[in-house]
Amino acid sequence: MKRKENLVSYLFLAPFLLVYIVFLAYPVIYSFFLSFHKVSIYTDMFDVFRELKFVGFSNYIQIITKDYNFWWSLVLTFFYAIMTIPAGIFLSLFLAIMLNNKLKGKTFFRAAYFLPNVLDMFVIGTIWVFIYAPTFGIIVRVLNFFGITYFNSTGLLGNPYTALASIGFAMVLKGCGFGMILFLVALQNIPESVYEAAKIDGANWWQELKHITIPLLKPVFLFLIVTGIMAGLNAFTEIYAMTNSSGGPNIVIAGKTMGATSISGFYLWKQFDFGRYGYAASISYVMLAIALTLTYINFKIIKPYGD
């Protein structure tokens, strides 16, 4: 009987397990193997990994000691996360609090803010390229109206100081509806009686927000921070769509020329695109270490479910 249940279970699990092993488990190991190798010069797009050369730790050493572009990409990723995560949370929470009132047309607003979430990232990015464009883009025109002509020749995405922030802004607008719904659901789960009790104790709205609402929304905060970090580390499509395959306008820091939007996910793709597969694999591992550390720290600091 026991053996039969084992067999049946594994039969049901077999398709999932097969794909999992081939395309998720094995890649983690293979990537580790690859990170100690270099791919020789290849010519055939259809058989790229024919010749691998063992290079020991040299990929990792190169990343840690010489590759300033990689460290720059981490700095940019950090900036990107610092810009988008709090802004996204703030905007989502703000919208949720507004919509938590008894308003007519609530369903319409809910849908309107959520809609951009379901749409294709590359397409939305492409549309924003026009919005941010020099001379004819709407943002530049609005700025001109206020007498600001600084962006007329480059647009917002062509200026190294605004390029990444502009991408972040577009992505916050695209994503805020999602967080809004999460906050709305959490807000509606807070019993009315808690607020009534607070009112009797003479709490004002700020105290209510600080001592009741925000603490009870903790799991949502944690969720948005963790997914935000993941999105930052995985950010590629929005960068590719909005500043092309170049990694953005050049910026010169300490005598080195670097791409102003070349954040880590994009940099990883760039290495891949150059055919440096072994090197890209080792970058993946360094990024994995960073991602796991950050997630661990998050859970330690926020403690979503009490102590």
Place this chain on the structure above:
Amino acid sequence: MKRFLKYLLAYALLCVGAFIVLYPLIWMIFEAFKEEKYALSIAILPNHFTLESLKDFYTFSNFSKIVNEFNFGKYFLNSFIVALTSSIMTVLICTMGGYAFAKKNFVGKNFLFNTFLATVMIPGMMFMVPQFAIINKLGWINTYKAMIIPHLANVFGLFLMRQYIHQIPDALFESANIDGASEYQIFKKIVIPLTMPVVATLFLLTFLGQWSNFLWQLIVNTPDSPYLTIPVGLALFKGQHSTQWTLLMAASCFSVLPIAFLFILAQRFFIEGMTQGAVKG
């Protein structure tokens, strides 16, 4: 009076916000219908509003051009095939696996569960290089299966199904067993019908994910591949005709409008499915 002003302010803010959030979409639609000579104007209506000027301002030709000369009909079909096949197969595989995890005991269950869970913590970008290597070795470059199969083991989907199937009362399975139902019959007659709500959620999430999957579909296709999907086709088009905004936006409509239309028809289902799916998984 104070209350009224507060409401007015709230509405004003919400309306402005909604306009800003939806602006890219609105603009895309108008731009897609404009004649090329008006492409760089931010106006959405002609200056002098007559029938002639409207005819001069708007056109359907962008759409026919994008289909006839630039192959977007084919890209649309490819996107649809990839997204549909992926969703059907993901749902089936995850329901089967979820059933085993929810209602069966087997050797290695906890080990597998924890291993799957660990995978969720890995940023997706990390899989790009090794997955590409495997596809390359299998000789799957420029195929549908390269775009579909690697994403089928959806760990999040497995957990979602497991959670849901877990709530189905055991008594149902026991009585089916007593009646002598085979495992296949139990799966078909009990598990599938009872999990329909969450099946629909997972189907939708997978479909949307694959519909807008860009990076993976970019790297497993060469530019001359016959299986390019809309986002990749759009990227290619953008690389060659970056200044033809009206055509670019008409092409964008192919990706955005079907999804937006579906969303408007079934928005409650979309919103609840996506957010609950995220929280529970």
